[in-house]
Amino acid sequence: LIKKNNTCVCANLFRSKPSQRHQASPDLNKIKLIKRHELEIDELRPLYMDFQATTPMDPRVLDAMLPYQVNYYGNPHSKTHAFGWESESAMETARRQVADLIGADPREIIFTSGATESNNMAIKGVARFYKTKKRHVITTQTEHKCVLDSCRILASEGFSITYLPVQANGIVDLELLEASIRPDTSLLSVMTINNEIGVKQPMKEIGQICRSKGVFLHTDAAQAVGKIPINVTDMKVDLMSISGHKIYGPKGVGALYVRRRPRVRLEPLQSGGGQERGLRSGTVPTPLAVGLGAACSIAQQEMEYDHQRVSMLANRLVQKITSELPDVIMNGDAEQRYAGCVNLSFAYVEGESLLMALKDVALSSGSACTSASLEPSYVLRAIGTDEDLAHSSIRFGIGRFTTEAEVDYTAEKCITQVSRLREMSPLWEMVQEGIDLKSIKWTQH
Amino acid sequence: MAAAVRSQVISLYRMMLTESKKFPSYNYRTYALRRVRDAFRANGALEDPRAVERLVVEGQQTLALIKRQVSIGRMYATQKSVVDD
Numbered sequence: 001l002i003k004k005n006n007t008c009v010c011a012n013l014f015r016s017k018p019s020q021r022h023q024a025s026p027d028l029n030k031i032k033l034i035k036r037h038e039l040e041i042d043e044l045r046p047l048y049m050d051f052q053a054t055t056p057m058d059p060r061v062l063d064a065m066l067p068y069q070v071n072y073y074g075n076p077h078s079k080t081h082a083f084g085w086e087s088e089s090a091m092e093t094a095r096r097q098v099a100d101l102i103g104a105d106p107r108e109i110i111f112t113s114g115a116t117e118s119n120n121m122a123i124k125g126v127a128r129f130y131k132t133k134k135r136h137v138i139t140t141q142t143e144h145k146c147v148l149d150s151c152r153i154l155a156s157e158g159f160s161i162t163y164l165p166v167q168a169n170g171i172v173d174l175e176l177l178e179a180s181i182r183p184d185t186s187l188l189s190v191m192t193i194n195n196e197i198g199v200k201q202p203m204k205e206i207g208q209i210c211r212s213k214g215v216f217l218h219t220d221a222a223q224a225v226g227k228i229p230i231n232v233t234d235m236k237v238d239l240m241s242i243s244g245h246k247i248y249g250p251k252g253v254g255a256l257y258v259r260r261r262p263r264v265r266l267e268p269l270q271s272g273g274g275q276e277r278g279l280r281s282g283t284v285p286t287p288l289a290v291g292l293g294a295a296c297s298i299a300q301q302e303m304e305y306d307h308q309r310v311s312m313l314a315n316r317l318v319q320k321i322t323s324e325l326p327d328v329i330m331n332g333d334a335e336q337r338y339a340g341c342v343n344l345s346f347a348y349v350e351g352e353s354l355l356m357a358l359k360d361v362a363l364s365s366g367s368a369c370t371s372a373s374l375e376p377s378y379v380l381r382a383i384g385t386d387e388d389l390a391h392s393s394i395r396f397g398i399g400r401f402t403t404e405a406e407v408d409y410t411a412e413k414c415i416t417q418v419s420r421l422r423e424m425s426p427l428w429e430m431v432q433e434g435i436d437l438k439s440i441k442w443t444q445h
Numbered sequence: 446m447a448a449a450v451r452s453q454v455i456s457l458y459r460m461m462l463t464e465s466k467k468f469p470s471y472n473y474r475t476y477a478l479r480r481v482r483d484a485f486r487a488n489g490a491l492e493d494p495r496a497v498e499r500l501v502v503e504g505q506q507t508l509a510l511i512k513r514q515v516s517i518g519r520m521y522a523t524q525k526s527v528v529d530d
Contacts, residue, residue, distance in 0.1 A: 044527045048472070059473055059514040305483070360527045401472035405528045 046360045047406045051397030052195050052223060052341050053364055057291070058248040058400070064294035065250065068287035076286050077275060087286045094293025098255050101296040102221075102240065103231035110256045110276045111284045111292070115222040115243035116146040117269075118256035119189075121280065122218045122239040123150040125266030126187045127159055134186035138162045140172055141382040142194055144220055151189075168384050169333035170199035178209050187216045192224035196379040196395060197332030198341025200228070207236030216264055222246050222254075226299030227307070227338060232257060238264045242296075244288065248400060249295030253288035256280075306400050307339075313398050313407050314339040320411035325418055331380060331393060342396040343380075345389040348428040349421045354394060357417040361410050364395050450497060457504050458485050464511045469518045471526040477511060 048056070068090060074083025076091045092106070099106040112118045127137050139151055141163050151161045162180050166172050172190060181188070188210055193200050203219060210217040217236065222243035224230060232240060240257040244250050258264050258279065272281025299306075322328050327347040346354065351365040365377075376390035385393070396410065422428040427437060458481070465477035491497055 043524065044529075045524050047527050056472065059477075060510060062517070063510050063514060305480075401476050403472070403475050403528070409528050 044360070046362045047409065048362045049396050049398065049402070049406065049410055050362050050364050051399035051402075052198075052246075052395060053397070054245045054251065055248045055399055056401060057250060058295065058298055060298055061249055061291050061294045065287045065291040068290050072286070074286075076284055077273070091284055091286050091289050094289045097293035097297040098242065099257075101226060101230070101300050102242075102257060103233055104257050105260065107277075108257055108260050110258060110280050111289050112254045112256055112280055113252060114254040115144075115220060115241040115246075116254075117280075118241035118243075118254050119144065119146045119218075119220055120150050121256055121266060121269050122241065122258075123147060123187065123189060124154065125269060125279075126216055126218070126239070126264065127154050128157075128267040129265045130186040131159070134184045136160050136162070136182050136185040137187045137189070138164060138177070138180055138185060138215075139189045140164045140166060140191075142166050142170065142196075142199075142379045143189065143191055144195065144222075147189055147191070147220060166382055169336070170194060170197050170331070170379075170383050171333055171336055172201060172206070174202065174205055174209065177206065178213075181209070181213045181215055185213075185215050187218055189218040189220070191220040191222075192230070193221075193228070193338045193341070194332070194379065195223050195341070196377055197343045197383070198223075198337045198339075199332040200224075200336045200338060202336075203235045203237065210238075211236045223338065223341070226296060226303065227310075227340070229303065232259070242292075244292040244295060247295045247299050250288050250291040253285060253292045255292065302400070310398050310400075310402075311339040313402055313404065314342055314396075316404070317396060317398070317407045317411055318342060318344075320408070321414055324415045329389060331383060331385060340398040342398070343393055344396065345385065345393040346418050347389060347392060348425050348431065349392050349418050351392045351394060353421060354392070354414075354417060357421065358410075358413055361413060363410075364397075365393060447494075450494070450501075454485075454497070454501060454504075457501060457508065461504065461508050461511065464508060464515060467515045467519075468511075469515075469522045471529040473514070473518065481507075 068087070072083070072086050072090065074081070074085075074087040076084065076087040078084025078087075091111075095106045095109050095111070098104075098109050110118075110121075112121065123137065123139075127134075135158070137151060137154060137159055139147055139161065148163075151163075155161050164172055164177060164180060177188075188206070190201050190203070190206055192203055207217055216238045218239035218241075219235070219237050220241045221230060222241055223246055225240075225242050226247040230240075237257075238259045242255040242257070244253040256279075258266065266279055268279050268281070270281050275281050275284060318330065321344065325346070329345045329347070331343040331345060355363060355365055376387065377393070380390040380393060394414075398407070430440075431437065461481045462478060465474060465481055468474035468477055488500055491500070
């Protein structure tokens, strides 16, 4: 609605003659509609339950970053003046904070632009460095898109890739993994915690297998770092990807852990001035690196407290929903999981319509990077979920800032909307009458 | 704990809660209130004066942080959350 001279244009329409005002003129109805629309725009914000897609920044992280956005703006690679020195000192402090969280040495941490870049660097870099002798890379079918796509690029360069299947609970079969390692395997990549179903892989055992066979182990730990205790020595991991915005840090920064003993060599993806040990050239963004460091240090402090709270809230959500609604399936192993990622399939309900019905809760039906396409999630397909159940899955993300009130609101809304949608569903009616849907022969009309 | 230190800790606790209530964001506000309360509760039995002193200093720094972040939150305030009373 265009406002002229700060008065509403529709004010002119009210200067009608007294006799005309008694009729409900079409202009008046239009004005009412416009006014109501304007009020609706100023509506309340939905509550956030999508912590796997991204997390809000912790106020302590923002507080640590701001001085470097305002006054301490030097380039950390400038060696000749105080601006450079103070910026470099902040960057090195951040590096140590990241290293301490995962039990690494600060010299083993490389700052990148995020976990996607770290994954690309690790997979393409290691494979290409050892390509003269080793041409085989192994990964799983439930990896993040950036890992699968990097492997696809390697395949087009002549590497041979094995995509390991996962069991119905989402966990890789260790015997199958060991059997698929060949003498010419250079790298195995398995994500620690899956971003869609929250399943935790047995990293210690996988690390043991890889160490014994002389294969480098890379893990995408974006969803795991800061949430569960991680030690790169215990896990026998050689490369690890870390993402800032999954642990209440800033977006646009991440890190790659590259083991020094025994040394892992990589072919750098980004060439330039040789920063970050020559593995990732480019000015390190000090404010973002400081933010990542602060986020890691806070995560280390708060890990126990957050873990207890998130587990309690996740249990509360699942108990509330499953006690009122039948035919709800949790995707992924019930024990080997991170509590804060709950993926539920509601049978006989379509996922997109449920998301639209729950419009004042921010939820997702799969990972953010694949939600634009109409296909159901490949992760759910890999764990053997039926096509129709895969379409009805919703991912609930619980994090540090979630409250009991938000969980209760989400559970109640979910129960109401699923019941309502099921009432409207002819499939649900048939199931209530005892008809087995799999026995129906659907005909064309 | 000496009486002077005890009253200092109590006044710090009250100030932190007062400032935390001013967060415009529902999630930050509830987190700050909950975390401050749980942290003071967890450290309630502490006797060692140096440890107590260290925590008090940390508390004062956190209080300053809360004040700064509340101002920033107010500068960039948005609508209230659905579950906000």
